[in-house]
Amino acid sequence: MMLSLFKRIYKKITGYFLFMLFCGYFASITFFPHYHVVDGVTIVHSHPYKSQSGDIPVNHNHSKDVFVLIQFISHFIATALIIHWGILIFRKTLNISIILSETNHCFSLYPYSPFLPRAPTL
Numbered sequence: 546m547m548l549s550l551f552k553r554i555y556k557k558i559t560g561y562f563l564f565m566l567f568c569g570y571f572a573s574i575t576f577f578p579h580y581h582v583v584d585g586v587t588i589v590h591s592h593p594y595k596s597q598s599g600d601i602p603v604n605h606n607h608s609k610d611v612f613v614l615i616q617f618i619s620h621f622i623a624t625a626l627i628i629h630w631g632i633l634i635f636r637k638t639l640n641i642s643i644i645l646s647e648t649n650h651c652f653s654l655y656p657y658s659p660f661l662p663r664a665p666t667l
Contacts, residue, residue: 579605583612590615 578591594605607615 581607581612583609588612588615 573593574591577593578589579594579596580587580589582588595603596605597603
């Protein structure tokens, strides 16, 4: 009884946390996107920052190491998603083929299966 109550509370808290994480991410990419041009390459990313301090615009720069990190994270996320979806599709396909093949072989293993040959009627 206590364990099921704990599981329900855990699921509810986890759901709220993931919802808030998504809202924060969505707000960040919606309200704070900006770009930098480094060596002729445009890098677009988003994070909260102050664009102005009073009436004076603030120069917002990153080091080249940070740009490499941004590219690495973007590449990792894109690659991880493709690999994840590929594995899911492969597992589903494999599971379906195993289920179908076991179903076909399953009938031939039973001694009184309708698919086995039977004696002629009298």
